Amino acid sequence: MTKPDLTDLTAQIVAFRDARDWAQFHNPKDLALSLSLEVGEVLEHMQWTNGDALTTRLTERREAVGEELADVLYYTLLLAHDLGVDLETAFAAKMARNAEKYPVEKARGSSKKYTEL
Incomplete structure (x- = not known):
């Protein structure tokens, strides 16, 4: 099975958004804010932890961190699409x-x- 490329992922994201009529809410400022908020959610998994404890925590939370990174990618691809980048x-x-x-x-x-x- 071939993994999707950025074009495929972007098409999937735009189709998801458009099926829900959310483009009306997705101006560049709010997409950038959402991107920043999702980055903050990635960082929450690391807050107050360092060294070996951080490595352990990130291993234990790999799936949750992956979900947050996917959200970061979602907003990155959507913002790039809407800005024509x-x-x-x-x-x-x-x-x-x-x-x-x-x-x-x-x-x-x-x-x-x-x-x-």
């Missing part, structure tokens, strides 16, 4: 810029921002 092209361009800003010989093993390398 080709995410595959945008991602490839961003990775190319990141490679220039963070060359391996300078960035390997460092958490510094590119302006500090």
Whole structure:
């Protein structure tokens, strides 16, 4: 079975939304807010926990964290669709810029921002 690509996932999300007549509520601001809220729900699984306890917690909550990450993807794909952003092209361009800003010989093993390398 072939896994769906971004185009397939986006079509599925838009069809889901349109079947419910929710596009009327989905302006860019509210989609971005929803995206931010879903990221917050991912972070809730990590709050107040570090180290080995965090690793254990995330392992135990893998399914729930996966559901929240799916919500993040949902709003990301929907926002990109509505704004006419080709995410595959945008991602490839961003990775190319990141490679220039963070060359391996300078960035390997460092958490510094590119302006500090």
